[in-house]
Amino acid sequence: MGIPFIDLKTQYARIQDQVNQNIQNVLEHGRYIMGPEIQEFETQAAAFAGTRHALSCGSGTDALLLALMALNIGPGDAVLTTPFTFMATAETIAFLGATPVFVDIDPVTYNLDPDKLETALTDIKVARPDLKVKAIMPVDLFGLPAEYDRILEIAKAHQLKVVVDAAQSFGAKYKGTCTAALGDIACTSFFPAKPLGCYGDGGACFTDSDELQDIMHSLRVHGQGSDKYDNVRIGLNARMDTLQAAVLLPKLAIFEEEIDMRQKVARRYNEKLADSGLVLPLLPEDMLCVWAQYSVQAKDSAHRTALQDQLKQQGVPSAIYYPRPLHLQTAFADLGYKPTDLPVSESVGERIFALPMSPYLSEADQDTVCAALQG
Numbered sequence: 001m002g003i004p005f006i007d008l009k010t011q012y013a014r015i016q017d018q019v020n021q022n023i024q025n026v027l028e029h030g031r032y033i034m035g036p037e038i039q040e041f042e043t044q045a046a047a048f049a050g051t052r053h054a055l056s057c058g059s060g061t062d063a064l065l066l067a068l069m070a071l072n073i074g075p076g077d078a079v080l081t082t083p084f085t086f087m088a089t090a091e092t093i094a095f096l097g098a099t100p101v102f103v104d105i106d107p108v109t110y111n112l113d114p115d116k117l118e119t120a121l122t123d124i125k126v127a128r129p130d131l132k133v134k135a136i137m138p139v140d141l142f143g144l145p146a147e148y149d150r151i152l153e154i155a156k157a158h159q160l161k162v163v164v165d166a167a168q169s170f171g172a173k174y175k176g177t178c179t180a181a182l183g184d185i186a187c188t189s190f191f192p193a194k195p196l197g198c199y200g201d202g203g204a205c206f207t208d209s210d211e212l213q214d215i216m217h218s219l220r221v222h223g224q225g226s227d228k229y230d231n232v233r234i235g236l237n238a239r240m241d242t243l244q245a246a247v248l249l250p251k252l253a254i255f256e257e258e259i260d261m262r263q264k265v266a267r268r269y270n271e272k273l274a275d276s277g278l279v280l281p282l283l284p285e286d287m288l289c290v291w292a293q294y295s296v297q298a299k300d301s302a303h304r305t306a307l308q309d310q311l312k313q314q315g316v317p318s319a320i321y322y323p324r325p326l327h328l329q330t331a332f333a334d335l336g337y338k339p340t341d342l343p344v345s346e347s348v349g350e351r352i353f354a355l356p357m358s359p360y361l362s363e364a365d366q367d368t369v370c371a372a373l374q375g
């Protein structure tokens with residue numbers, strides 16, 4: 001048996017009885033859509049995040065769509081975001097007819113650089129006077145919160161909404177506050193490999209606004225009004241399956257402990273790789289990172305290939321998040337970006353790669369990973 005990149009089996013062995021029982025309960029009551037586990041999970045997730053509302057939905061992508069739709073973002077609007085992220089971040093903006101405006105990242109945190117955000121806000125007014133900048137969408141990449149004090153201050157000064165893409169950071173804290181409780185709406189993903197993952201697709205939106213919650217609640221089921229056959233707006237079918245909520249409940253119960261376990265694994269990696277010559281991830285002091293990924297940087301792309309080959313030979317999996325930043329993706333070619341436009345994202349994309357990460361990664365397996373890297 002090789003080392004798993006993300007170890008879901010050990011976690012399942014730990015909570016098997018509760019998970020199986022919960023699934024069995026759903027099979028018996030048969031309310032596969034909007035069954036009682038959905039409400040139970042939403043109540044517990046809101047309490048965990050520290051928000052008035054949590055609205056479960058079909059995926060992290062659905063969560064971003066619901067949030068942007070609730071804020072009325074569409075054609076003629078611009079949303080500032082990072083290019084160093086998963087496709088869904090900017091895809092949802094473009095899908096609604098709005099324009100993503102990419103702002104480069106900080107080379108240490110890999111998150112939106114607030115200084116560049118200020119500059120981009122000035123530049124976009126000149127370059128695209130046809131667009132109205134409506135929102136900022138920060139991403140907490142690899143589970144590390146973005147620089148929220150600055151981002152929220154800039155948003156306030158420019159009267160912009162903030163939609164937090166917390167797909168990788170559920171459970172993370174920025175100066176004591178859960179990332180899911182930041183911005184106007186925060187969105188997360190419960191994709192199986194995420195820090196809190198279900199057994200299929202799932203996601204959620206978090207907000208303190210009753211009004212936004214009501215709109216997203218309606219959007220989630222075809223823009224429903226007073227009942228199912230009263231439709232007051234164009235919406236989606238974006239509900240979470242009851243079975244996924246049933247799986248998430250026992251996982252949420254052990255999540256805090258797993259977040260602590262993740263800190264130990266990340267800290268140990270940083271200690272063991274201190275002399276490796278690799279660029280190691282930041283161990284933040286005033287933030288809690290949930291380590292959705294533990295990513296390091298090689299010297300250059302050839303060095304990365306050599307290291308990944310070395311790992312593979314020793315049965316150690318690795319992965320690249322993200323080899324090509326979004327501004328250079330074919331799907332966004334019409335936005336007119338070219339190589340060198342966002343140099344930090346481009347250079348990090350050439351050198352970064354992720355190592356096995358899980359709360360259950362044993363010290364022995366971690367030693368094998370580190371030895372294979374340095375061997």
Ligand SMILES: Cc1ncc(COP(=O)(O)O)c(C=O)c1O
Nearest residue numbers: 059060061086088089167189191
């Ligand atoms: C940063 C980011 N945003 C959005 C998503 C979309 O989430 P999902 O795959 O649940 O639709 C993901 C996850 O895959 C992600 O990593």
